[in-house]
Amino acid sequence: MTESSFSAVPVSPNVWWVGARDWNVRNFHGYETNRGSSYNAFLVIDEKVTVIDAVKAPFMPEMLARISSVIDLAEVDYIISNHAEPDHSGGLPELIAAASPEKVFASAAGAKTLAAYYGLAGITPVKTGDSVSLGKGTVSFVDTKMLHWPDSMVSFYDRDNILFSQDAFGMHLAASPMWADECDPAILDCEARKYIANILNLQADRLISLLDAIPGLGLDIRIIAPDHGPLWRRDLDRIIGIYRSAAGQKPCKRALVAYSTMWHATEKLAAALAEGLIGSGIEVKICDLEVNDRSAVMTEVARSGLIAFGAPTMNNQMFPRMADVLCYVKGLRPKNKIGFAFGSYGWSGEGGKQIAAELEAMGAEQPEPVFQVKYMPSRDDLLKMKDIGRKLGAALAARCE
Amino acid sequence: MKKYVCEVCGYVYDPAKGDPDNGIAPGTAFEDIPDTWSCPECGAGKDEFTAQD
Numbered sequence: 001m002t003e004s005s006f007s008a009v010p011v012s013p014n015v016w017w018v019g020a021r022d023w024n025v026r027n028f029h030g031y032e033t034n035r036g037s038s039y040n041a042f043l044v045i046d047e048k049v050t051v052i053d054a055v056k057a058p059f060m061p062e063m064l065a066r067i068s069s070v071i072d073l074a075e076v077d078y079i080i081s082n083h084a085e086p087d088h089s090g091g092l093p094e095l096i097a098a099a100s101p102e103k104v105f106a107s108a109a110g111a112k113t114l115a116a117y118y119g120l121a122g123i124t125p126v127k128t129g130d131s132v133s134l135g136k137g138t139v140s141f142v143d144t145k146m147l148h149w150p151d152s153m154v155s156f157y158d159r160d161n162i163l164f165s166q167d168a169f170g171m172h173l174a175a176s177p178m179w180a181d182e183c184d185p186a187i188l189d190c191e192a193r194k195y196i197a198n199i200l201n202l203q204a205d206r207l208i209s210l211l212d213a214i215p216g217l218g219l220d221i222r223i224i225a226p227d228h229g230p231l232w233r234r235d236l237d238r239i240i241g242i243y244r245s246a247a248g249q250k251p252c253k254r255a256l257v258a259y260s261t262m263w264h265a266t267e268k269l270a271a272a273l274a275e276g277l278i279g280s281g282i283e284v285k286i287c288d289l290e291v292n293d294r295s296a297v298m299t300e301v302a303r304s305g306l307i308a309f310g311a312p313t314m315n316n317q318m319f320p321r322m323a324d325v326l327c328y329v330k331g332l333r334p335k336n337k338i339g340f341a342f343g344s345y346g347w348s349g350e351g352g353k354q355i356a357a358e359l360e361a362m363g364a365e366q367p368e369p370v371f372q373v374k375y376m377p378s379r380d381d382l383l384k385m386k387d388i389g390r391k392l393g394a395a396l397a398a399r400c401e
Numbered sequence: 402m403k404k405y406v407c408e409v410c411g412y413v414y415d416p417a418k419g420d421p422d423n424g425i426a427p428g429t430a431f432e433d434i435p436d437t438w439s440c441p442e443c444g445a446g447k448d449e450f451t452a453q454d
Binding site: 150 | 411442
């Protein structure tokens with residue numbers, strides 16, 4: 001091992017953080033990570049020395065250095081892979097080669113996925129109810145299939161009462177405080193909600209079932225250690241509460257007006273719509289898709305009871321950036337929304353109808369028909385649009401009572 | 402008629418219920434579902450299903 005300044009950070013009497021912070025990542029497979037991210041990995045010192053999860057491949061020198069600051073890599077007996085996605089498994093082949101562990105554990109689906117990604121063989125599959133003794137403590141496994149991949153599982157180490165929750169209860173946030181209680185709570189709330197909206201929203205029902213099931217698992221959880229962002233040792237109900245509230249997707253008096261524009265016609269309609277909504281007591285966020293990333297828009301969709309999308313028609317299609325965003329949003333299966341489609345066109349006007357069809361596919365209720373104008377809205381058009389905003393605001397307010 | 406489980410997400414196809422939302426009438430055996438059908442939960446193909454014991 002070459003000289004390195006990286007050290008492990010103590011988490012609890014027998015557990016160390018040996019992960020990496022990715023301060024400057026801004027695009028995480030299309031998810032805009034304004035505050036960077038971290039790849040958390042853990043070292044458990046027991047009779048069987050165990051590493052839980054790995055990091056993105058380029059960060060392996062950092063992880064290996066952190067482990068080596070505590071114990072020789074050859075001392076590692078077990079590796080547990082809670083999630084096979086490459087931000088947590090990319091370094092596994094290197095870790096296995098360096099440590100030659102006795103056993104590697106993953107879910108049955110995880111074993112298959114790791115074989116497909118890296119050709120890893122001989123992984124011991126585990127499922128809910130299985131546990132492995134590390135000597136003084138025991139790790140038990142809970143399957144969390146589809147939260148958020150088929151292979152996902154969580155592991156609980158009873159000696160230090162830690163739940164290693166992989167992507168659950170995580171967020172993309174690089175911060176030098178390791179503990180959530182040392183971070184700005186407003187930032188935690190914002191990044192956790194963004195994470196849930198963009199990673200877990202399509203499995204919201206399974207997420208709620210898991211949250212409901214946790215108390216019945218009989219685990220005395222005192223620390224939640226996710227694979228991204230800070231760790232939780234105080235007020236665990238806070239992060240669980242954020243997850244529960246976001247997964248519930250209850251209607252709220254907040255509206256998103258998202259639009260694309262070519263010559264400012266749709267932009268003018270968006271502003272008029274927003275004026276009507278604001279006038280009826282609705283909090284509004286306006287997003288021009290030219291400058292707002294799709295993951296930022298999805299975060300607003302998740303926080304809003306009403307989602308209005310407007311775009312011009314271009315080449316007989318909705319403006320392509322709108323198609324990109326709607327494709328992404330639909331895949332994340334938002335629920336309980338009022339929807340509204342609008343736009344501008346020159347001669348054919350397919351765009352607005354295509355947006356309405358996508359809203360329909362999302363199951364959004366559309367109390368107002370598509371509103372489109374030719375070339376540029378007149379003063380009368382803008383007043384009509386403002387009035388539609390008022391009506392939609394009233395419909396949303398009624399839904400929230 | 403046997404139930405089939407999606408190995409990817411755990412969805413169970415019950416022939417008694419079928420999958421009417423996707424054009425599979427109640428009473429349809431798994432073997433008689435068209436190959437173009439996919440898991441209503443996760444979208445995996447029919448070949449990802451195995452018979453439930």
